Amino acid sequence: GDQDGPGKSLIPAPSGTLSKPGMGGYTLKSALGWEDKKYKLVQNALHEIAKGILDMSLPMHKQTSAAVSSFYRKAAEQFPFLHEYENYWPARDFATMYLKNRPKKGAC
Numbered sequence: 001g002d003q004d005g006p007g008k009s010l011i012p013a014p015s016g017t018l019s020k021p022g023m024g025g026y027t028l029k030s031a032l033g034w035e036d037k038k039y040k041l042v043q044n045a046l047h048e049i050a051k052g053i054l055d056m057s058l059p060m061h062k063q064t065s066a067a068v069s070s071f072y073r074k075a076a077e078q079f080p081f082l083h084e085y086e087n088y089w090p091a092r093d094f095a096t097m098y099l100k101n102r103p104k105k106g107a108c
Contacts, residue, residue, distance in 0.1 A: 001081035015018060028093045043077055046094040049074045060096040071095060 017025035029039055050056075053071045054063050063071075075091040076082040084090055 011084055012086045015100060019091055028090065028097065029098065031093075032090055042090070043094055044048070045078055046091055046098050047098050049078070050095050050098055054095060054099065056099065060099050068092075097104040 014026040014031045017023065019025065019027060021027050021030075022085040032039065034042070048070060054060075054067050060068075072082075072091055076088060082088050085091075100103065
């Protein structure tokens with residue numbers, strides 16, 4: 001059946017470190033295996049959501065848990081398939097990369 005019970009297995013996050021494929025890590029794009037169009041669509045949408053909810057001056061691991069759950073909730077509302085991933089890791093990884101790649105305040 002289609003029940004969301006504990007019997008439903010979620011897609012686990014890849015092992016290793018994000019964006020460090022040469023060092024035993026993985027790239028989000030290859031881990032997800034989505035087509036380009038879907039990847040870019042989700043990426044852009046999650047960046048917009050992140051801008052509205054997360055503190056752009058902090059890395060993902062420094063965000064408040066309230067902000068992070070709010071971000072995941074919004075992301076999964078827009079892309080219900082994120083519920084199939086353990087702890088919404090694709091959303092987490094998109095946000096992690098986005099926050100890491102932003103110019104730091106006062107760096108210009």
